[in-house]
Amino acid sequence: MTSSVQRSLPTDEAHELLGLTRELATTELAPRAAADERAGRFPRAVFTTLGRAGLLGLPYPEEHGGGGQPFEVYLQVVEELAGAWLSVGLGVSVHTLACFPLAAYGTDAQRDQWLPGMLGGELLGAYCLSEPHSGSDAAALATRAVLDGDDYVVSGTKAWITHGGVADFYDLMVRTSDDRTRGITCLLAEAGTPGLSAAPPERKMGLTASVTAQVLLDGARVPAARRIGAEGQGFAIALAALDGGRLGIAACAVGLAQAALDAAVGYARERRQFGRPVAEHQGLTFLLADMATQVAAARALYLDAARLRDAGRPFGTAAAMAKLFATDAAMRVTTDAVQVLGGYGYVEDYQVERYLREAKLLQIVEGTNQIQRLVIGRALT
Amino acid sequence: MNIVVCVKQVPDSWAEKKLNPSDSTLDRDSVDAVMNELDEYAVEEALVLQEAHGGEVTILTMGPEKAGETIRKALSMGADKGVHVVDAGLHGSDAVATSAVLAKALGTLEWDLVIFGIESTDARMSVVPAMVAERLGSPQLSFATKVDVADSTVTIQRQTEYGFDTVEAKTPAVVSVVEKINEPRYPSFKGIMAAKKKPVTTLTLADLGLGADEVGLAGSWSAVDEFAARPPRQAGSVVKDEGDGGVKIAEYLAGQKFI
Numbered sequence: 001m002t003s004s005v006q007r008s009l010p011t012d013e014a015h016e017l018l019g020l021t022r023e024l025a026t027t028e029l030a031p032r033a034a035a036d037e038r039a040g041r042f043p044r045a046v047f048t049t050l051g052r053a054g055l056l057g058l059p060y061p062e063e064h065g066g067g068g069q070p071f072e073v074y075l076q077v078v079e080e081l082a083g084a085w086l087s088v089g090l091g092v093s094v095h096t097l098a099c100f101p102l103a104a105y106g107t108d109a110q111r112d113q114w115l116p117g118m119l120g121g122e123l124l125g126a127y128c129l130s131e132p133h134s135g136s137d138a139a140a141l142a143t144r145a146v147l148d149g150d151d152y153v154v155s156g157t158k159a160w161i162t163h164g165g166v167a168d169f170y171d172l173m174v175r176t177s178d179d180r181t182r183g184i185t186c187l188l189a190e191a192g193t194p195g196l197s198a199a200p201p202e203r204k205m206g207l208t209a210s211v212t213a214q215v216l217l218d219g220a221r222v223p224a225a226r227r228i229g230a231e232g233q234g235f236a237i238a239l240a241a242l243d244g245g246r247l248g249i250a251a252c253a254v255g256l257a258q259a260a261l262d263a264a265v266g267y268a269r270e271r272r273q274f275g276r277p278v279a280e281h282q283g284l285t286f287l288l289a290d291m292a293t294q295v296a297a298a299r300a301l302y303l304d305a306a307r308l309r310d311a312g313r314p315f316g317t318a319a320a321m322a323k324l325f326a327t328d329a330a331m332r333v334t335t336d337a338v339q340v341l342g343g344y345g346y347v348e349d350y351q352v353e354r355y356l357r358e359a360k361l362l363q364i365v366e367g368t369n370q371i372q373r374l375v376i377g378r379a380l381t
Numbered sequence: 382m383n384i385v386v387c388v389k390q391v392p393d394s395w396a397e398k399k400l401n402p403s404d405s406t407l408d409r410d411s412v413d414a415v416m417n418e419l420d421e422y423a424v425e426e427a428l429v430l431q432e433a434h435g436g437e438v439t440i441l442t443m444g445p446e447k448a449g450e451t452i453r454k455a456l457s458m459g460a461d462k463g464v465h466v467v468d469a470g471l472h473g474s475d476a477v478a479t480s481a482v483l484a485k486a487l488g489t490l491e492w493d494l495v496i497f498g499i500e501s502t503d504a505r506m507s508v509v510p511a512m513v514a515e516r517l518g519s520p521q522l523s524f525a526t527k528v529d530v531a532d533s534t535v536t537i538q539r540q541t542e543y544g545f546d547t548v549e550a551k552t553p554a555v556v557s558v559v560e561k562i563n564e565p566r567y568p569s570f571k572g573i574m575a576a577k578k579k580p581v582t583t584l585t586l587a588d589l590g591l592g593a594d595e596v597g598l599a600g601s602w603s604a605v606d607e608f609a610a611r612p613p614r615q616a617g618s619v620v621k622d623e624g625d626g627g628v629k630i631a632e633y634l635a636g637q638k639f640i
C-alpha cells in the first residue's frame with residue numbers, strides 16, 4: 001500500500017479520487033495479487049470493477065465519458081494501483097494508452113461513436129506496435145494492410161501485446177506503404193474481427209497475471225472507417241501515444257518501488273538482530289534512506305513531466321527522463337528491499353522477491369531504457 | 382416507488398473500541414467512523430429496486446455532525462437525497478429511543494418501502510427495524526435474502542435456520558436485509574462528485590416535535606451501569622495426537638458443550 005505517501009494534488013476532487021482508488025486497491029487488488037500472480041490468473045473482473053468506478057478513462061474529456069482529470073492526477077491513481085498490484089496498474093496504463101489515438105487523432109464522428117464505450121469501463125484496450133523482428137526499431141514493422149473496397153486487409157504478427165486475446169479493441173500499427181516512417185497507419189480494430197486472433201500467452205518471469213501474447217493477423221478485414229488519422233500518420237500517432245504511456249510506466253515504477261520500500265521499512269522495524277531492530281543498525285538505516293530518496297525523486301520527476309503535459313508544453317524528453325529514472329530506481333529499490341529482508345526476502349512468503357522480478361519489466365517496456373537515453377540524448381545534441 | 386434507507390455511522394468494526402468512563406457511551410473520537418457495513422446491503426438493494434421501478438431513494442441517518450459522511454457515501458453510491466437528524470440531545474439514545482426518532486423522521490417523508498441493514502456492527506441487536514415498524518404501524522419483513530416488489534406488494538425470502546420463508550405484505554412496509562442479498566457497489570468517481578450537489582436536509586428534535594426526555598440517555602429504557610474491559614484471550618490448548626487425538630478433541634468439545 002502507498003497510503004504513507006503525502007500527495008500534492010490540485011483539487012478536492014482529486015483527493016476524493018485518490019481516496020476511492022486507495023479503497024479499491026486495499027479491498028479489491030491487494031488481497032488477491034499474490035495468489036493470482038502465482039496462478040497466472042488474469043483478473044478481468046477487477047478491471048470491470050475499476051471501470052465501473054470510473055478509473056479506465058481518467059485523463060480524457062468528460063463529454064466522451066472520461067474523468068476529465070489532468071495527467072498529474074491520473075498518474076497518481078496509476079501509482080496507487082501499481083503499488084497494490086503491478087499487473088493491474090500496468091493494465092490500466094496500457095488501456096489508457098490504447099484510448100489515446102482515437103481521443104487525440106480521431107474525427108469527431110469517430111470519437112462520438114467509439115470513445116464513450118472505450119472510456120466507459122466495460123471495455124479493455126490493447127496497443128499493438130511491436131513485432132517479433134521490430135522492437136526498439138519500431139518503424140521497421142512489417143504487418144501489411146492493403147485497402148480492398150471499404151476495408152483494409154491486414155496480415156502479419158504483432159508481438160508482446162499486453163491484453164492480447166483478452167482485449168476488446170486493438171490499436172494496430174500497420175504498414176500501408178514502404179516509406180519507413182510515413183508508410184505506417186493506425187487502425188482501431190475490434191476483438192472478434194475475423195482473421196484477428198491471439199497466440200498462447202508468453203510465460204514471463206513476472207506479471208504473470210497480466211496477459212502478454214502475440215496478436216496474429218491473417219487477412220483480417222478492418223473497415224477503412226476505423227482508420228485513425230491519415231494514411232501514413234500512424235507512426236507519429238504511435239510515438240505521441242508512447243510519450244504519455246511512458247509516464248504511465250514511470251508511475252507504475254514509483255508505485256512498485258513505494259510498495260517495496262514500505263515492506264522493507266515494516267520488516268526492518270520488527271526484525272531484531274544484535275539486540276535491536278535491524279532498522280536501527282545504521283548500515284541498514286542508510287540503505288532505507290537511499291531507497292526512500294529514490295522513490296521520492298522518481299515521483300517528483302514524473303509529476304514534473306505530467307505538469308508540463310497538462311500545461312500543453314512539450315514533455316517528451318521529460319517523460320523519457322521520468323521513465324528512465326523511475327524504472328531504474330524501481331529496480332534498485334526492489335533489489336535492496338530483498339536485501340533488507342535477508343533470507344526472508346528471497347522466498348515467496350514475502351512479496352519483495354516478486355517485486356524484484358516485476359521491476360525488471362519496467363526497464364524494458366514502452367522503449368527500453370537504452371532507447372530513453374537515445375531520446376534524451378537526441379534532444380541535447 | 383420511493384424508498385428510504387436508514388443508515389448508521391459506526392466505529393470501524395475492526396478497530397479496538399473504548400467507552401467513555403463518564404457516561405458509558407462509545408468514545409467515537411478514538412476510532413475511524415464508517416458506514417455500518419450491513420447498511421451497505423440495504424443501500425444497494427434500494428438502488429437495485431430503483432433501477433427496476435423508478436422513484437427516489439432517500440438516506441436517513443440519526444447521529445452527530447460527522448455522520449453526514451455516511452449520507453454522502455450512500456449518495457455517492459447513487460441515492461438521491463439525504464435526511465440527517467442531528468441534535469446534541471440525541472447522545473446516548475438506546476434502541477427504543479432511536480426507533481422513536483427514526484419513526485418521527487420517517488413520518489415527514491413519502492415512502493413505499495423503508496429498508497434497513499439487519500443490525501449495526503457496534504450495537505448488534507437487530508431490533509431497530511422491528512421497533513420502527515411497530516411505531517409506524519407498518520408491516521415488517523425482516524432478514525430478507527431477496528426482495529421483490531410488484532403492484533404494491535412486497536415479497537421477501539426470509540432467512541431461517543432451515544432455508545427460507547416467503548413473507549409478503551402490502552406497501553408501505555419496512556424491510557431489513559441480510560448480507561447474502563447482494564454485493565454492494567463501490568461509489569464511482571462521478572458518483573462522488575455528483576453526491577456533493579445532492580440535497581441533504583437536517584432535522585432537530587424540535588423539528589420532529591420530540592422532547593429531550595423522550596430521547597438520549599434520559600429517554601432510553603436501558604442503561605449501562607458498569608463495564609469492564611474484556612479479559613485477554615486465553616491461550617489455546619494444544620492436543621498432542623498420540624493415536625487418541627480424535628477422542629481428546631471430542632472430549633474437549635463435549636466439555637465446552639459444543640457436542
Ligand SMILES: Cc1cc2nc3c(=O)[nH]c(=O)nc-3n(C[C@H](O)[C@H](O)[C@H](O)COP(=O)(O)OP(=O)(O)OC[C@H]3O[C@@H](n4cnc5c(N)ncnc54)[C@H](O)[C@@H]3O)c2cc1C
Binds near residue numbers: 127
Ligand atoms: C511483458 C511485456 C509487455 C509488452 N507489452 C507491449 C504492448 O502492449 N505493445 C507493444 O507494442 N509492445 C509491448 N512490449 C514490447 C516492448 O515494448 C519491447 O520488448 C521493447 O520495445 C524492446 O523491444 P525488443 O524486445 O524487440 O528488444 P530489442 O529492440 O531487440 O532490443 C534488445 C536490446 O538491444 C538494445 N538496443 C536496441 N536498439 C538499441 C540502440 N539503438 N541503442 C542501444 N541499445 C539498443 C535494447 O535496449 C535491448 O537491451 C511488451 C514487452 C513485454 C516484455
